[in-house]
Amino acid sequence: MRQEPTWRIPVGILALLAGLTVYGLVIARYLPDLIGDWPTLAQTVVYVILGVIWLLPLRRFLIWMETGRWG
Secondary structure, eight states, rough: OOOSOOOOHHHHHHHHHHHHHHHHHHHHHHHHHHTTTSHHHHHHHHHHHHHHHHHTTHHHHHHHHHHHHOO
């Protein structure tokens, strides 16, 4: 366990919030135009998948915040 805080944690949190905000805004802006006429169940599946996709790079990002390495 480290004894001193690092700059990566607050910067990482701000970057994560900014990235999720941009991702959410892009999805909210462009996706309804593309799938708005689809059946509700199909739209639900797409939104669930897109709601989980942002988690994929999160592990490596959290490792970087803690250790400074990407892997």
